[in-house]
Amino acid sequence: MGCGSCGTGKPNGCKSNGGCSTGGCNRMNVHDWLMNLPFSDPESTCKIIEVSFNNGSRKDFYRNATLQFFEKGEYVTVEGVSGFDVGEVSLSGELVRIQMKKKGVDEFSNEIKKIIRRSTDADIAKLKENKTREKEALVRSRAMARNLNLDMKLAEVEMQADGKKATFYYTADDRVDFRELIRLYAGEFKVKVEMRQIGARQEAGKVGGIGSCGRELCCSTWLTDFKSVNTTAARYQNLSINQTKLSGQCGRLKCCLNYELDTYLDALQHFPDNADVIQTSKSPAYLVKKDIFKNLMWYTLPESSKHYPLTITRVKEIQRMNAQGQKPDDLEPVEVISSKPKEVEPEFVDVVGQISLRSLERNSRKRKDRDDRDARGNNNGDRRGNDQPKGNQPNQQNRQPQQAQNRNPNAPQQGQQKNRSQQQPGRPNQPVQPTRDGAPRNVPNKGGVLPVADAARNRPPQQGQQGPQRQQSQKPLCTFYIFSYRGSIYDP
Numbered sequence: 001m002g003c004g005s006c007g008t009g010k011p012n013g014c015k016s017n018g019g020c021s022t023g024g025c026n027r028m029n030v031h032d033w034l035m036n037l038p039f040s041d042p043e044s045t046c047k048i049i050e051v052s053f054n055n056g057s058r059k060d061f062y063r064n065a066t067l068q069f070f071e072k073g074e075y076v077t078v079e080g081v082s083g084f085d086v087g088e089v090s091l092s093g094e095l096v097r098i099q100m101k102k103k104g105v106d107e108f109s110n111e112i113k114k115i116i117r118r119s120t121d122a123d124i125a126k127l128k129e130n131k132t133r134e135k136e137a138l139v140r141s142r143a144m145a146r147n148l149n150l151d152m153k154l155a156e157v158e159m160q161a162d163g164k165k166a167t168f169y170y171t172a173d174d175r176v177d178f179r180e181l182i183r184l185y186a187g188e189f190k191v192k193v194e195m196r197q198i199g200a201r202q203e204a205g206k207v208g209g210i211g212s213c214g215r216e217l218c219c220s221t222w223l224t225d226f227k228s229v230n231t232t233a234a235r236y237q238n239l240s241i242n243q244t245k246l247s248g249q250c251g252r253l254k255c256c257l258n259y260e261l262d263t264y265l266d267a268l269q270h271f272p273d274n275a276d277v278i279q280t281s282k283s284p285a286y287l288v289k290k291d292i293f294k295n296l297m298w299y300t301l302p303e304s305s306k307h308y309p310l311t312i313t314r315v316k317e318i319q320r321m322n323a324q325g326q327k328p329d330d331l332e333p334v335e336v337i338s339s340k341p342k343e344v345e346p347e348f349v350d351v352v353g354q355i356s357l358r359s360l361e362r363n364s365r366k367r368k369d370r371d372d373r374d375a376r377g378n379n380n381g382d383r384r385g386n387d388q389p390k391g392n393q394p395n396q397q398n399r400q401p402q403q404a405q406n407r408n409p410n411a412p413q414q415g416q417q418k419n420r421s422q423q424q425p426g427r428p429n430q431p432v433q434p435t436r437d438g439a440p441r442n443v444p445n446k447g448g449v450l451p452v453a454d455a456a457r458n459r460p461p462q463q464g465q466q467g468p469q470r471q472q473s474q475k476p477l478c479t480f481y482i483f484s485y486r487g488s489i490y491d492p
Helices: 094-103 121-131 133-147 179-189 200-207 231-236 261-270 312-323 358-384 396-403
Strands: 048-053 058-063 075-079 084-091 113-118 153-159 165-171 192-197 277-279 284-291 296-300 307-311 449-452 480-483
Touching: 048 075, 048 094, 058 075, 058 094, 075 121, 084 094, 084 121, 121 133, 133 153, 133 179, 153 200, 165 179, 165 200, 179 192, 231 261, 277 312, 284 307, 296 312, 307 312
Parallel strands: 058 113, 165 192
Antiparallel strands: 048 058, 048 084, 075 084, 075 113, 153 165, 277 284, 284 296, 296 307, 449 480
C-alpha cells in the first residue's frame, strides 16, 4: 500500500507504494478499508489494535484500554518485558478481528498486553538510541557463536525501546544447545536475552532483496503465511525441474509457484486422463507435455525425436479406438502457427565498388615514389664511395652537418643558394674522377661544379653545434660538390 493511500491522509514516506527500503514505509502495510464505514453500535467495535515493530518485521496485538482513537502510522508506547516498547499502529477497527481470527488469537484473552500512551519525544529518542546498538550487537553475537562452534546463523537482533531486552533471531537445521551462549550474551550486552528460531523464508523476509522477477520479495512486502511448495506444482505447470531456476533467495522453492497452480489445475480438468501412452499402427506414442493455453497435447514416437501436437478431441478419439482394439495409421497432428513475428536474418551485401579507394591508391603512390628516391640516393652514394671500406661510409644524415662547414666561402649563403639537384632532380650527379696522386680532379659541368675537399671531416663539432659523432678515419671519405649558377645575382 502507498504512503498516500493509508487512510490517514498524512503521507509520511516517499510515495513509492511501499517499495522503498529507506525506512519510511513499513514492510507489511495494510489499508483499513472499513475505517470510514458507519456502525450501528459503536460500543461493539473492536478494542484491539495491531502494532508493528522494526518496520513491520514483527506485529502484535494490544488492547486499547483507554479507548483513545489512534490513527494508522502513529507511534504508541506499549507494555514490554520489564519495561516498555514503542511501535507503530498498523491496523485498527474491524479488520483487526479478521486478523485475530486468521491467526487464532482470542479477543478477550487476558494475555493481551495494553497500550500505555501515545509515544512522547523522550520515548522516541530512547528508541532511536537503542536501535543504533542492533548492528554492533549482531556482529558481536555472530563472532561469539562462531567461537563456541555452534551450527546456527544469526539473522537479526531486535532491541526493546527501553534497552532492557534483546531478541536474537536465528536459523538452524538441527537442535542447538545455546545455554552457554545465552549467558555470554547477557553478560556482554547487559540485557535480557530471548532466542527465537525462524525458518529460511522468514529470514529472507527480514533481510529483504530483489527477486528474479525484478520486484521486491513477496515475503518482505505482503506475504505473511508461508505454504509448503514442492516440485509437483512445477510439473503441473510444465516447468523444467531445475533447482537453480526454481529456488528463491532463501534457497527454498519459490512461493510464487503456488500462485497460478489453481488455474492450471482447473484447466487440466478438460484434458483426458491416462493418456500418457497411445497406440498407433507403427509404434506407441508417448506424451511429452500439455499446453493448456492452446489445448494441445504433444506426443513423440520412439523412432524419431519430432514432437507431434494433437488436439484434445483427437487424443480422446485415439483412446476410444485403442479401447476397441483398433490402432490408427497416423496421429494426424495439427499445424501450430506462431503469432510471434519471425525475425529476419540479415543478409550479406556486396559493397564492392561502393567504397572509394583513391585515398589508398594515393598513399601507395606516394610510398612508391619515396622508395624510388631512396633507392636512387643509395645508388649514387655507392658509386661515390666504391673505393672505400663499406663500414666507413657515412650515411646521408651524418653528412649534412659537415656540409655547412666545408662550403666555399665565396659561395652564396644557405638560405639564398639553390641546389641543382633539388631544382633538377632528373639529372644525376656525375662521379668524381681521381688523379694519380689521389687528389680530386675538376670535371667540367654545365652546372658549374666546384670541388671542395672534405679536409675538416674528422674534426669534432665546434661548441654550440649539435650533430652526430662521425667515425675517425685517416683518409677523407668523399668529396662534396657545391652547385651554383653562373651569372647569378650574387656573382661579383
